[in-house]
Amino acid sequence: MSLKITVIGTGYLGATHAAAMAELGFEVLGLDVVPEKIALLERGETPMFEPGLEELLRKHVAGIEGSSGRLRFTTDWAEVGAFGDVHFVCVNTPQKHGEYACDMSYVDSAVASLAPHLRGPALVVGKSTVPVGSADRLAAYLAEHAPAGGDAELAWNPEFLREGFAVEDTLHPDRIVVGVRGERAEKLLREVYATPVGEGTPFVVTDFPTAELVKTAANSFLATKISFINAMAEVCEAAGGDVAKLAEAIGHDDRIGRKFLRAGIGFGGGCLPKDIRAFMARAGELGADQALTFLREIDSINMRRRGQMVEMTREALGGGSFLGKRVAVLGATFKPDSDDVRDSPALNVAGQIHLQGGQVTVYDPKGMANARKVFPTLGYADTALDAVRGADAVLHLTEWREFRELDPAALGEATATRLILDGRNALDPELWRRAGWTYRAMGRPTA
Numbered sequence: 001m002s003l004k005i006t007v008i009g010t011g012y013l014g015a016t017h018a019a020a021m022a023e024l025g026f027e028v029l030g031l032d033v034v035p036e037k038i039a040l041l042e043r044g045e046t047p048m049f050e051p052g053l054e055e056l057l058r059k060h061v062a063g064i065e066g067s068s069g070r071l072r073f074t075t076d077w078a079e080v081g082a083f084g085d086v087h088f089v090c091v092n093t094p095q096k097h098g099e100y101a102c103d104m105s106y107v108d109s110a111v112a113s114l115a116p117h118l119r120g121p122a123l124v125v126g127k128s129t130v131p132v133g134s135a136d137r138l139a140a141y142l143a144e145h146a147p148a149g150g151d152a153e154l155a156w157n158p159e160f161l162r163e164g165f166a167v168e169d170t171l172h173p174d175r176i177v178v179g180v181r182g183e184r185a186e187k188l189l190r191e192v193y194a195t196p197v198g199e200g201t202p203f204v205v206t207d208f209p210t211a212e213l214v215k216t217a218a219n220s221f222l223a224t225k226i227s228f229i230n231a232m233a234e235v236c237e238a239a240g241g242d243v244a245k246l247a248e249a250i251g252h253d254d255r256i257g258r259k260f261l262r263a264g265i266g267f268g269g270g271c272l273p274k275d276i277r278a279f280m281a282r283a284g285e286l287g288a289d290q291a292l293t294f295l296r297e298i299d300s301i302n303m304r305r306r307g308q309m310v311e312m313t314r315e316a317l318g319g320g321s322f323l324g325k326r327v328a329v330l331g332a333t334f335k336p337d338s339d340d341v342r343d344s345p346a347l348n349v350a351g352q353i354h355l356q357g358g359q360v361t362v363y364d365p366k367g368m369a370n371a372r373k374v375f376p377t378l379g380y381a382d383t384a385l386d387a388v389r390g391a392d393a394v395l396h397l398t399e400w401r402e403f404r405e406l407d408p409a410a411l412g413e414a415t416a417t418r419l420i421l422d423g424r425n426a427l428d429p430e431l432w433r434r435a436g437w438t439y440r441a442m443g444r445p446t447a
Ligand SMILES: NC(=O)C1=CN([C@@H]2O[C@H](COP(=O)(O)OP(=O)(O)OC[C@H]3O[C@@H](n4cnc5c(N)ncnc54)[C@H](O)[C@@H]3O)[C@@H](O)[C@H]2O)C=CC1
Pocket: 008, 009, 010, 011, 012, 013, 014, 031, 032, 033, 034, 037, 090, 091, 092, 093, 106, 107, 109, 110, 127, 128, 129, 130, 159, 160, 161, 162, 163, 270, 271
């Protein structure tokens, strides 16, 4: 008999995981505490934009014509407890308000809601990113509070998907990491990730703390690469070097590699920034804070970039106040192919200029609704062309393909000054300069 799977928390991670599990052939039941999300998912619609996800939902959500019917959603914990052999916990673990530490209240609440409904053998699998030590604590909680006692086991299975590639990354991960305490949990997870996902994919079996640490270590390493190249960009700016060439040249050494060396306004999103901070906070609790003091520098290099983009804009506009200046901002999301504006560097830069008196107009292909919610007082336009109309400066802050495909000549007709500042080092400088634009980018000569 095939395993039955539940997915608790149907956000960016959970909705994708639920749809992917159905694609693999399992019967899946997803739960969220937000009924509006569940209502959308039940119609095969996504609460967020993620390429390919809506198609996958429509392929599997029960009640949709032609679907496999393997994927259902609910808000009822008793139904989830009775249904699942394996329960994936995918709820959010944000930064605590005003602190570096991780807010574990959503995970704790999800496990507390599920526990009383675990009456027979079940495996609860944490996928959320948590401080090391959480799995130990939650396993003890389950043993004490689930009617099934020791038969309600826990495992930790961190997730490495990237937004914008969530479906692809879930169906074709580059590794699967499972923290387990016993053979039964390992066997069940091997069954979940058997072919086609598991074919040829490294399957790393480890203990709880190592599994939890693999996740925060991976995100810390990625953040470090980005801040490293942004530090080099700062030096290039001071010395007149070109960070894009530098990144290309060091990247040819395959010990360094070319990926994640794009200098610009830095990293944002719902993960890298809060994960490195939570990691530092947890290391402090463990008395190992010295080991991670470098992450404080990674964080401050990253946050500095946003202010430097604002200053670069001010300087390009002749210095002084932004009052009376019209600034067009292309991009609001923290990365392309996502509608996610959590801790978005683009929105932060737009907001800073707006708060300093600039007249800012933002356009983003998918992030407008979320951006409006977070920053309702910014100006918004329906197209890139509308955003740049009459602008004194155009800021390219999220590297959507749509922006790379813009025609600089046509856009130039609409602006006041043909001045573009590329905060992502993603546009072709020559193309823009040939069309009469002053093109400036972070960490590159002004030419
Ligand atoms: N977004 C991403 O790309 C990735 C996220 N992660 C980790 O996955 C976790 C989830 O992240 P996202 O999906 O981005 O967050 P999200 O905020 O998009 O989704 C979380 C969902 O959990 C629901 N929820 C909250 N409390 C609940 C409860 N007690 N019971 C049931 N549902 C509850 C929320 O309503 C929401 O729909 C975080 O720990 C994050 O660090 C890991 C890898 C990738």
